[in-house]
Structures are given as structure tokens and as C-alpha cells.
Amino acid sequence: MIHTVKIDDTTRNGKKLITELRRYRSGVEFENPAQSGAVPEGYLSAEEFRIESTKDLNEICRKHGLLQ
Numbered sequence: 412m413i414h415t416v417k418i419d420d421t422t423r424n425g426k427k428l429i430t431e432l433r434r435y436r437s438g439v440e441f442e443n444p445a446q447s448g449a450v451p452e453g454y455l456s457a458e459e460f461r462i463e464s465t466k467d468l469n470e471i472c473r474k475h476g477l478l479q
Contacts, residue, residue, distance in 0.1 A: 419425040432439050450456070455463065472478040 418428050420429055433441075469478060
């Protein structure tokens with residue numbers, strides 16, 4: 412049976428758990444979205460981020476009269 416567990420590595424206990432789990436050579440596998448290419452829900456690609464941030468910046472500038 413395989414269990415999916417989410418561990419918050421910003422907490423003391425989370426760091427301890429990850430350190431302990433990394434000691435095991437078999438039976439434990441860490442998934443890294445950067446390596447697998449699976450993008451978590453809600454994330455943007457660099458190109459999508461550029462487009463969205465440009466839209467937001469233009470909207471703010473128009474709101475404050477910096478762009479027409």
C-alpha cells in the first residue's frame with residue numbers, strides 16, 4: 412500500500428520527519444514537481460506569469476493615470 416503524505420518543511424517537526432525519511436533507501440520516495448514536470452494546480456508557467464503581471468501592471472497604471 413502506498414500512502415501520500417504532505418509534510419510542511421517550514422516547521423521543526425516537518426524538518427525532523429523529512430530528515431528521518433531520507434535515511435531510508437527503499438520504501439520511501441520523494442516526488443519533486445520540478446523533476447516530474449507535473450505543475451501543481453494554480454501555478455503559472457513563466458510565460459503565463461509574464462502575461463498576467465503585464466496585464467495587472469497596465470491596469471494599475473491606467474487606474475492611477477500613468478497610462479491612457
